[in-house]
Amino acid sequence: MQAKVLKVHPQDDVIVALTDLKKGETIIFENETYLLQDHVAAKHKFAAKDFAVGDLVTMYGVLVGKAMQPIPRGGLISTANLKHAASEYSSRTKQYTWTPPDVSKWQNRTFNGYLRSDGKVGTANYWLFVPTVFCENRNLDIIKDALTKELGYGKSQKYQTQARQLVELYQQSKSAEVIAQTDFKLYTEQFETKRVFENIDGIKFLTHQGGCGGTRQDSEILSKLLVGYMDHPNVAGVTILSLGCQHLQFDQMQQHIRERNPNFDKPVYFFEQQSSQSEEQLLGDAIKQTFVGLIEANKQIRQPAPLSKLVLGVKCGGSDGFSGISANPALGYAADLVVALGGSVLLAEFPELNGVEQELVDRSVDDETANKFIRLMKGYSAQAQAVGSGFDANPSPGNIKDGLITDAIKSAGAAKKGGTAPVVDVLDYTEPVRKPGLSLVCTPGNDVEATTGKAGSGANVIVFTTGLGTPTGNPVCPVVKISTNTKLAQRMADIIDLDTGDIITGEATIESKGEEILEFCLKVASGEIIPKAVQLGQDDFIPWKRGVSL
Numbered sequence: 081m082q083a084k085v086l087k088v089h090p091q092d093d094v095i096v097a098l099t100d101l102k103k104g105e106t107i108i109f110e111n112e113t114y115l116l117q118d119h120v121a122a123k124h125k126f127a128a129k130d131f132a133v134g135d136l137v138t139m140y141g142v143l144v145g146k147a148m149q150p151i152p153r154g155g156l157i158s159t160a161n162l163k164h165a166a167s168e169y170s171s172r173t174k175q176y177t178w179t180p181p182d183v184s185k186w187q188n189r190t191f192n193g194y195l196r197s198d199g200k201v202g203t204a205n206y207w208l209f210v211p212t213v214f215c216e217n218r219n220l221d222i223i224k225d226a227l228t229k230e231l232g233y234g235k236s237q238k239y240q241t242q243a244r245q246l247v248e249l250y251q252q253s254k255s256a257e258v259i260a261q262t263d264f265k266l267y268t269e270q271f272e273t274k275r276v277f278e279n280i281d282g283i284k285f286l287t288h289q290g291g292c293g294g295t296r297q298d299s300e301i302l303s304k305l306l307v308g309y310m311d312h313p314n315v316a317g318v319t320i321l322s323l324g325c326q327h328l329q330f331d332q333m334q335q336h337i338r339e340r341n342p343n344f345d346k347p348v349y350f351f352e353q354q355s356s357q358s359e360e361q362l363l364g365d366a367i368k369q370t371f372v373g374l375i376e377a378n379k380q381i382r383q384p385a386p387l388s389k390l391v392l393g394v395k396c397g398g399s400d401g402f403s404g405i406s407a408n409p410a411l412g413y414a415a416d417l418v419v420a421l422g423g424s425v426l427l428a429e430f431p432e433l434n435g436v437e438q439e440l441v442d443r444s445v446d447d448e449t450a451n452k453f454i455r456l457m458k459g460y461s462a463q464a465q466a467v468g469s470g471f472d473a474n475p476s477p478g479n480i481k482d483g484l485i486t487d488a489i490k491s492a493g494a495a496k497k498g499g500t501a502p503v504v505d506v507l508d509y510t511e512p513v514r515k516p517g518l519s520l521v522c523t524p525g526n527d528v529e530a531t532t533g534k535a536g537s538g539a540n541v542i543v544f545t546t547g548l549g550t551p552t553g554n555p556v557c558p559v560v561k562i563s564t565n566t567k568l569a570q571r572m573a574d575i576i577d578l579d580t581g582d583i584i585t586g587e588a589t590i591e592s593k594g595e596e597i598l599e600f601c602l603k604v605a606s607g608e609i610i611p612k613a614v615q616l617g618q619d620d621f622i623p624w625k626r627g628v629s630l
Contacts, residue, residue: 082585085109087128088405089141094125094157096405096483098584101126107154118156123401123483123547125157136165140404140492142435143167145485157485164472164486166435172450176443178502180420181413181591186598187421192382192606193313193389193540198343200313201389203540203605204281206556207374208318210306212333213291213326216353220285220321222363227370232275233282235617277378280316281607283370284555286621292326298625299327304510305623307336308536310348311512314556316377317347319370321362324354340512347373382607388422390605391513393539393557394497395428397527400547401483402564404493406583406593407545411562413594414543414601415499415518424513426539427498428521428530430460434471435488436495440520444503452506456522474525478548494525497545509624513538527552528622531559541601544613551575553618558604560611562597575612 085107086096095109101120106113112128120126125139131151136143149161194202209220228234242264249259286309290302310318310333322330330350337344349369356362394411396403415425433440437457444450464470474487484490504517510533513519523533527550534542535557542557544550547564549572563569566581578600582588603609 086405088139091141092139093128093131094137094139095128096125096401097122114154117152117154120156121483125401125483127151127153127155127157129153137162139489140436140496142439142488142492144435144488144492159480159485162485164488166471166488166491167438169437169441169454171454172441172444172447173438174442176445176502178443178500180501181416183417183420186387186417189387189602190384191387191390191602193385194316194380195383195385196313197345198341200538201385201540202313202315203558204314204556204607205279205316205377205380206281206314207283207370207377208309208315208556209283209285209370210310210318210320211287211291212306212320212322212328212330214287214289215292215323215326216321217287219353219359219363220287223367223370224283224285226363226367227283231277231280231283231374277374279378279381280374284619286555288621288623290623290625291328292323294327294625296327300332301510301626302623303328303333304336304340305532305536307333307340308510308512308538309556310337310346311341311344312535312538312556313540315346316380317349317370317373319349319366319373320351321366322350322352324352347376349373386422387418387602388516389540390418390421390423390601391426391538391540392418392423392601393426393428393531393534393537393542395527395531395534395542395559396432396494396497396545397525397530397552398546398548398550399479399482399484399490399494400564402581402584403484403545403547404489404496405564406580406590407547407562407564408493408496409590410580410583410593411497411543411545411597412499413590414597415497416501417594417598419499419501419517422516424516424538425499425501425518426507426513426521426534426537427495427518428523428534429494429525430457430520430522431464431471431474431487432491432494432525433457433520434461434474434491436492440495440503443501444506449503449506453503453520456506456508460522482547497543507537509533509626510536524624526622526624528620529624531557532621533624541605543597543601545580546576549575551613551616551618552620553613553616555619555621558611559613559618560597560601560604561613575616577609577611 097120103119105116131147135147137145145162146165351366441450501518504515505519507521523530542559545562553559562578563576569576569579
């Protein structure tokens, strides 16, 4: 039988409802009796004791809020009576000791990836088109239209088919009322989708709104991010389109390539519009040269690689009150398995580490690592506060509606997806992963900006947990979607890959789901499973301009 409630940490003074609870209901939990003073919806919390105004509230074993009104034992915890509060943090206070999980069953396992000359391993094989400036986005759109379907990377035509049917009804002089009431069956129009290049997983286009018109710092950061994607192990080659007069110049990108990876040897084709005879020549030459490059890139095949070559990005978005109880801890266990196997894990979203900073500081392997995290975190927080939008403004209306009523509650649950391993490195935005183990990456919490940044730092698989559902993906890095609850997995089955709702019902454990997540990631890394985000073409790419974004 499913338990009705849960206390996440022994020190907590709030209790989580795992199912809807009614006002007046008596809950017996851990030899304590609670008479509910309010209706408590699943994912929300009630008080385990009486709180007076100003009393501090603990969940996940950390400070998550301050009572703004008296809250009786058994009363609903809500935005009406609780305000965000988080503990202060400073330098390391202790030496961290970690006991890795048992990974003997994976010790001799491999995955089939693309082995690059610099020692990195790709989980996919893409050709990348990059504009140095937004002025070239339209030209990339033309190239995309010309190449994707012809090379066998076209997507479903069902919506085009529906649009055609609508036009036909209109041309038959059907009224708006008749058209609105017509039931269209969305079917996929059949066309040849066999790849011309069997070993090329796709052609990706990093359109963006930068490169000129902003600050020089914006262009420099964009350059480093684009170079991170060019250097990504899932990328076989790159075609760059430039206008010519913009801030972001090709020689700047070349410098950043040399700084990031002195052994970079991928083919890079550069075309500048203001130096060409015509737009027609520019596009024609870019298409022809890229096609020649694809012929060579297609010669690369998947080969066995050790699990130490996995770089796992962990992300949550559209989070709910179950995120920190089911999907995130399960993903955290999978992350610990990857670290124990010699792989790398990237935990980002600095606004969603608010309140657990001291834990991460104390888990840092040395003072230098800890101090870099403190410097980046405090700088980010100060920047947000300077414009009147501190980290406490992070939870979205959807988060709050589904139980994440303060940023500290959201953050304490979000941090669980990083597991328990020591923090071996801290990376500023666009910095590449350098060490095996758990690294922190400075990004916003914003789903696409964070995912974009993680891939830019070198993640070759990203696992994304969600309680409300989100269509976020990435152009070059496969994104695996995990639901925190079974209702979501059933309702949005078209975007969810795995469900951890059985942790809530008691049918599975965090450890068993963590192992399932790792096994799924190995199949994704080998190309045996294509995640839903990749199937749906969710190629989201939004560079962070280092402004205030939560």
